[in-house]
Amino acid sequence: MSGIDIVYLWVDGADPAWRARRQQAYATWAQAHPGQLALHGNVAGRYRDNGELRYNLRALERFFPGHGHIYLLTDRQVPAWLRASPRLTVIDHASLMPAASLPVFDSGHIESYLHHIPGLSERFLYLNDDVFFGAPFEPAFWFGEEGDRRLSVFTESELQDDLHDDLQGLRADVAAPVNCATLSRQWLSAQYADYRHEPRLYAHAPRPMLKSALHVLEGLAPAMFSGVRATVFRSWQVPALLPDLVPRWMVHQGVARSRMLDPLHIASGDVAAPQQLEELAARFGSLPFFCINDTCDEAEDDDPRLLRVAATLQRLLPLPSSFEGA
DSSP: OOSEEEEEEOOOTTOHHHHHHHHHHHHHHHHHSTTOBOTTTTOGGGTOOOSHHHHHHHHHHHHOTTOOOEEEEESSOOOTTBOOOTTEEEEEHHHHSOGGGOSOOOHHHHHTTGGGSTTOOSEEEEEOTTEEEESOOOHHHHHOBTTBOOEEEEEEEEEOGGGGOTTOOOOTTSOHHHHHHHHHHHHHHHHOTTOOOOOEEEOSOOEEEEHHHHHHHHHHOHHHHHHHTTOSSOBTTSOOSTTTHHHHHHHHHTSEEEEEOOOEEEETTSTTHHHHHHHHHHHTTTEEEEEEEOOOTTOOTTOHHHHHHHHHHHHHOOSOOTTBOO
């Protein structure tokens, strides 16, 4: 075993009980927080289960068979196909988060508690279920090796001009990663006189984490953690912390290094998606990771664009994992 645990968030947006909770919670939240919903913050595609987790576990078992324990965070849900395994624990939100804050539909809120998972290893990988391994996993590539124990965190190569603009603040009309980077720049610049902001966005990638580092950061920034833990739905005024602030802070602290990598990021609703899926098939086995993001928003679950993604994943990863039942 590698001693590197894996953490996933998972939701089935078609579950009637869950849908009722979401509908009721959103009606209350929207009335109390007018104009605060983040761009695409409550579309169906954010919660739709396209079977990604099943294929993600197949990829994990194929490319990283020596992984540590898997933790699956859910809101009173368990995938119907999931087989009980001593290597996987399903954690309900209620066992990790205060009852007064539930239900929660903002992943930024949920992931702020990852380092409080009982038994979680010091080194762990946080994976959205739409981010897959596409080649054999090499622990040293992600977590360093003898002589250099820095984690590797990945930015895209494209420069973002507004990410180093001191006048740039949080905005309702930009994508969540931009606001996350803005928050990072503001907080880190205020904390550290020698901080220099890298004007690039962090890639949709597996996120290597150190549990102890997250505890230290929570102690340094209690107000930010409290703020994100007060959200119910994704708000442009309260960006998530793990996608951007955490890796930038770890780089500044010398426990991580930033590397540029343009992963294959497929947006299922884009016109380029069919060609990108063919590229994925051609490069599968040599890609460190790839992302297939559901951008079909309010489309029906049997939309041809979604079915095309499912067919591609089945073609690339046809063999069930040990975590699948009948």
